[in-house]
Amino acid sequence: MPQGDKDKYTDKQKRKAAHIEKSYERKGVPSDKAEARAWATVNKQSGGGNRTGGSGQNKSDRSKAASRSDSAKQAAATRKAGSRSASLQDQTKAELMAKARSKNIRGRSTMRKQQLVDALRRAN
Known part of the structure; x- marks a missing residue:
């Protein structure tokens, strides 16, 4: 899938991104930045494209959330370990x-x- 291709997103995700983009444009954000922010928001909320065949095809929402949580915990532990060695x-x-x-x-x-x-x- 080429970069920028939105085929893996559901219709709901596409509608959500369009709505967010319009909101940013009403606030005076340039169109290209508004689009980038909108898709970043959709990705943050849903973990990316959800159609089958995507990279997260076999992961449930709970599993994705657990992975993000584990990643955050590992990052926090790394920061904490770094402060101990200071x-x-x-x-x-x-x-x-x-x-x-x-x-x-x-x-x-x-x-x-x-x-x-x-x-x-x-x-x-």
């Missing part, structure tokens, strides 16, 4: 305060950021 110096004072609280460092509430960093390094 040095103490790169973290915010609030993050350092939370770590100091979990390690039960005394006097943490009156410490400045560098003092928290030093105390956490000593605690490890």
